[in-house]
Amino acid sequence: MVTKNELKYIRRLNNKSERIKNNQFVVEGEKSIKDFLSSDYKLKKLFSTHPEDFNLYEITEKISSSQLKQISFLKSPNKHLGLFEIKNKELKKDSQYILIDSINDPGNLGTIIRSAEWFGFKQIICSKNSVDCYNPKVVQASMGSLSRVDIIYTDLIEFIKNEKIPIYGTSKDGKSILEFSNNINTGLWIFGSEANGISNDISELCESFYSIPKSNKDILTESLNLSTSVSLIIGYLKFFNRS
Template sequence: MLSKPQIRAITLLQQKKFRKEQGLFIVEGIKSVTEFLHSDYSVQRIYYTTQAAAKLPKIPQNIKSVKIDDTTLARISSLKSPQGVLALVSIPDYPPLTTDVLQKGFHLVLDDIQDPGNLGTIIRTAEWFGLKHVICSIGSVDAYNPKTVQASMGSLARMQIHYTDIVKLVAYSPIPVFGAVLDGNSIYDTDFGEQGLVVLGNEGNGIGPAVLPHITQHITIPRIGQAESLNVAISAALFCAELTRKRGNT
């Protein structure tokens, strides 16, 4: 049984302020928790129900595990339908991106992405296509938001998410900077080469005016129908797929 202060301490981690203060975030579900147990992330504590116990992998002795009932899990979970297990994981502190790292292939750069589900889907998509880093503006949604973690479906466990001043990043980039816009060159006619930053803009406003002047090439996903715009996560998937196809990694 968890005390009221313990329950409150866990539920407060649903807020960015308290995640930052405690250096912890929440992971839920057997699949996702298993992914983090097998990753380089540091899992601090696991809460699980009797029904979930048999489905979990062996938990290392250095990780405190606590059996709780369904009612308690429902009180600490951020999900409408809790999935049997909840883990508290340390937020990693990644070193700044170096020129050597930037020059290794392609990286997605996100300019003030606001929807946690979109970010989680982008992280999942980036991992599918073999990317290792996703770079976010300071104003982008927190990658450790429970909804982002859930939408990443475990991919966050193998990705590095960086938050930085992307205006400076693109202004001094040692590699080409491609920007997803509505009036650029067709993505299908573009020679992306072997390395680059792919900038995707805010869901409502696109790439910000401070970033646009530093875009090397303006790229468009051609529109055939009448839709006003594409979801940013869908755009990210199309860019990743086209980069992979043109590099012959199919």
């Protein structure tokens, strides 16, 4: 039997401080839970309206649909809700990095994680003030990719200063990415928030800035969605630059 206290506890995991205190986060839906089960994340407890889908009875609590509704962070709750343990992640040395400065929107971070996996990145480096990757909306938007892409929170300035590879900023005033003619496989690519761009102290460390060109100068929209921009730049670096 699931207790009222357990239901309350799960709701509290919407807050970062509660997730850190308890070292747990929520994953919902059969597909995402299976993705995390196949990774090195550890399932602590499963709340499920259909326990037979998983066959993990020792750690499963059967719950009713109305109880699932109470604890779910989704609009349409999806049969299963798993509590996973937050894992320790270590930065892996690489020749190409995605760095995100001060990202707030959880849906954007989740979508970036999904695109990053698609284009072969195994980690994303975020500034410490960025939204937590275990926020339920990030987990949801990543559609399982969070189980395979590590999000590393660190002091971006320290990180950049310790790297010897070229440092590229993205900015609406930057050169067109189509003009990028350096080695496309090496570099540290920094993206700022939609509202403020890359912070000044980090901008100072960039050797050059790039942007995604508009169809023509008269187009009035001022920026793309952040996850769209990241996807277009890394997609371009990985695939579309065939010249």
